[in-house]
Amino acid sequence: MTSVFSDKLLTWYQQNKRLLPWRDNPQPYLVWISEIMLQQTKVETAIPYFQRWIDRFPDIATLAEANQSEVLQVWEGLGYYARARNLHQAAKVIMERFNGQLPENPTKLRSLPGIGEYTANAIASIAFHQNYPALDSNISRVIARLIALDLPVSDKNAKQQIHEFVWVQLPNGKADQFNQALMELGALICTPRKPNCNQCPLISECQANQQNRQNQIPRRIPKKSLPHLTVTAGVIWQDRRVLIAQRPQNGLLGGLWEFPGGKLEKDESLHSCLLRELNEELNLPVNIEKKIGVYYHAYTHFKITLHAFCCYPVSRSSPLPLNHQALYWAELNELAHFPMGKIDRQIAHTISKESICLS
Numbered sequence: 001m002t003s004v005f006s007d008k009l010l011t012w013y014q015q016n017k018r019l020l021p022w023r024d025n026p027q028p029y030l031v032w033i034s035e036i037m038l039q040q041t042k043v044e045t046a047i048p049y050f051q052r053w054i055d056r057f058p059d060i061a062t063l064a065e066a067n068q069s070e071v072l073q074v075w076e077g078l079g080y081y082a083r084a085r086n087l088h089q090a091a092k093v094i095m096e097r098f099n100g101q102l103p104e105n106p107t108k109l110r111s112l113p114g115i116g117e118y119t120a121n122a123i124a125s126i127a128f129h130q131n132y133p134a135l136d137s138n139i140s141r142v143i144a145r146l147i148a149l150d151l152p153v154s155d156k157n158a159k160q161q162i163h164e165f166v167w168v169q170l171p172n173g174k175a176d177q178f179n180q181a182l183m184e185l186g187a188l189i190c191t192p193r194k195p196n197c198n199q200c201p202l203i204s205e206c207q208a209n210q211q212n213r214q215n216q217i218p219r220r221i222p223k224k225s226l227p228h229l230t231v232t233a234g235v236i237w238q239d240r241r242v243l244i245a246q247r248p249q250n251g252l253l254g255g256l257w258e259f260p261g262g263k264l265e266k267d268e269s270l271h272s273c274l275l276r277e278l279n280e281e282l283n284l285p286v287n288i289e290k291k292i293g294v295y296y297h298a299y300t301h302f303k304i305t306l307h308a309f310c311c312y313p314v315s316r317s318s319p320l321p322l323n324h325q326a327l328y329w330a331e332l333n334e335l336a337h338f339p340m341g342k343i344d345r346q347i348a349h350t351i352s353k354e355s356i357c358l359s
């Protein structure tokens with residue numbers, strides 16, 4: 001049975017949905033990959049990554065057999081690398097425990113690395129046509145406006161009200177269309193700022209619009225300002241090769257390669273910081289020479305300014321991976337084959353293009 005609400009929503013969706021590479025062919029594997037990519041990434045950004053991923057890993061078996069470096073390399077640039085590591089790990093679990101098939105049941109789906117309640121319900125509804133609502137922050141924002149909720153959507157009570165509303169409206173047998181329609185409405189019309197209510201198929205059902213409070217709902221929690229860290233990194237040369245280090249498996253940028261270095265301590269100069277970090281991480285005394293550049297990046301919980309320098313070992317020696325999984329002396333033309341975070345890739349580009357430390 002459908003309600004007036006869901007009839008209007010589904011009609012609008014049929015007429016306005018975007019053509020997306022995972023939409024017309026909702027095979028479970030494609031739906032899973034797209035949902036993980038879209039967790040922190042906009043559709044337009046995700047599309048080329050999705051196509052590249054599917055070309056390289058066309059099915060679960062291929063993904064399970066790949067090595068992690070290759071997986072991270074295909075993901076490079078999308079950020080939140082735990083998503084790629086979890087996809088890879090989950091593919092292995094699916095091969096071992098689920099006979100190579102993504103399970104249909106949301107509880108079993110949630111037992112896989114990287115799949116929470118939203119993603120499990122999205123896959124169960126879109127790929128397996130099961131009747132589960134998929135509530136993420138976008139859909140919660142739309143519902144909060146429809147019911148003029150006076151709470152932040154992260155509030156426990158708010159979640160309960162949103163949940164109840166969506167279960168009442170969910171049309172039996174059409175959860176795949178319903179969930180995607182709400183996602184699309186949140187992306188195209190009921191956007192976080194300045195929703196385009198005049199184009200909205202649900203305007204006559206929307207309490208926020210009737211109260212002219214669509215720009216105040218949902219209530220926002222003031223953001224804390226992010227801590228700012230100053231960091232140094234050494235591009236260490238020996239025999240026209242440069243030293244790169246693989247970060248520990250778990251944690252920020254886990255498994256990616258970097259130019260070693262670390263955080264500036266109170267009252268420390270940039271050079272002292274770099275000398276200390278390279279000793280602590282590699283047991284490697286170096287001479288620091290020219291500066292390569294200054295790089296900025298904002299992560300979810302902090303921002304960094306990184307100062308990169310050319311360095312040369314004081315004497316011929318073998319550094320030790322005291323804080324890393326592995327170390328490698330790379331030729332410049334090999335750097336492209338090692339997955340790196342944004343700043344390290346920028347440094348790699350700079351030294352490759354400008355031969356900056358070789359002159």
Ligand code: SF4
Pocket residue numbers: 142145146189190191195196197198200201202203206207208209214
């Ligand atoms: S009428 Fe406006 S606020 Fe209400 S759901 Fe539609 S776009 Fe969102």
